[in-house]
Amino acid sequence: AKAAQGCTWCFYDEQVSRSARSLADQEGELRRALRRGELELHYQPRLCLESGRIVGLEALVRWLHPERGLLGPDAFIPMAEESGLIVPLGYWVIARALRDLQSLHEGGADSLHMAINLSFRQFQDSQLLPTLNRLIEERGIDPHWLEFELTETAVMRRSEQVQSAMHALGELGVRFSLDDFGTGFSSFVHLSSLPITLLKIDKSFVAGMAVRPGKSQLVQAMVGLAHNLDLDVVAEGVETTEQLELLRQFGAQQVQGYLVSQPLPLAELLHFMSAERLA
Numbered sequence: 001a002k003a004a005q006g007c008t009w010c011f012y013d014e015q016v017s018r019s020a021r022s023l024a025d026q027e028g029e030l031r032r033a034l035r036r037g038e039l040e041l042h043y044q045p046r047l048c049l050e051s052g053r054i055v056g057l058e059a060l061v062r063w064l065h066p067e068r069g070l071l072g073p074d075a076f077i078p079m080a081e082e083s084g085l086i087v088p089l090g091y092w093v094i095a096r097a098l099r100d101l102q103s104l105h106e107g108g109a110d111s112l113h114m115a116i117n118l119s120f121r122q123f124q125d126s127q128l129l130p131t132l133n134r135l136i137e138e139r140g141i142d143p144h145w146l147e148f149e150l151t152e153t154a155v156m157r158r159s160e161q162v163q164s165a166m167h168a169l170g171e172l173g174v175r176f177s178l179d180d181f182g183t184g185f186s187s188f189v190h191l192s193s194l195p196i197t198l199l200k201i202d203k204s205f206v207a208g209m210a211v212r213p214g215k216s217q218l219v220q221a222m223v224g225l226a227h228n229l230d231l232d233v234v235a236e237g238v239e240t241t242e243q244l245e246l247l248r249q250f251g252a253q254q255v256q257g258y259l260v261s262q263p264l265p266l267a268e269l270l271h272f273m274s275a276e277r278l279a
């Protein structure tokens, strides 16, 4: 039954409980999806501008939903972060990415890096280090092939926990990159105290680079800044050869984007990589 006429509180209440219920539903659904194996990873290649070779991959999660089809992370990662499900989901991502990296390395692509996105919440989990150690051991992967991407916003929370986990992982040989650079507010003093070696220029800065000089200048300044901090640069969202050429001129080390390849399922990635080798 509808709320009593004029009773805005009742109405409000009903709305709140309806949306709360649907959030709980969504959580349950994602939890089941994890159990049933409905999640997938797609891998986007990273091109090294100097060698012209694919030097790494970024793992990007998708949900093959039985009714709604293939869902991108924006449809469920925020909810997973909110609910804490990002922790088990994140372990699934790490385990799958390491499994696939092992098979890629064994298949001959033995100098590929794997970049994995990590949420702030995952750093707050005490099992992160032991789990990673176990998975690395299981897969026989040298940790220096692994890279974790952390957003600027996560890093700038200056959490003691994040900092010590980063240092501990850094000791293992794992690398860190600063994702979505330019969208948050970095303190360079804070940045230089963390074991970060790469800076990823957000695709919003790369978009329109060749057509708007102001944008190109901004990206050039960002690359210069990264180099002053002794960081390598990956530009994301590279869609045109003009953008790629400008980035090369500016001295960016790597690019990622539809120009090189979309994120691909493992089988298609293998195909892409073998075609790449023949080219």
Ligand code: C2E
Pocket (backbone or CB within 6 Å): 044, 059, 060, 061, 072, 073, 074, 077, 086, 090, 093, 117, 118, 119, 149, 179, 180, 203, 236, 237, 238, 239, 256, 257, 258, 259, 262, 263
């Ligand atoms: P991100 O880390 O900034 O990832 C880059 C996004 O840009 C990806 O979107 C990718 O598909 C898209 N992209 C790549 N090349 C191009 C291009 O040339 N043009 C344009 N317009 N877009 C491009 P996607 O896969 O939808 O991922 C969205 C975000 O979801 C990611 O942003 C990342 O923050 C998050 N995410 C993805 N997988 C995971 C995960 O396993 N764990 C966590 N915590 N977050 C994840």
Ligand code: CA
Pocket (backbone or CB within 6 Å): 058, 117, 149, 179
């Ligand atoms: Ca990323």
Ligand code: CA
Pocket (backbone or CB within 6 Å): 179, 180, 200, 202, 203, 236
């Ligand atoms: Ca990014």
Ligand code: CA
Pocket (backbone or CB within 6 Å): 180
């Ligand atoms: Ca992003």
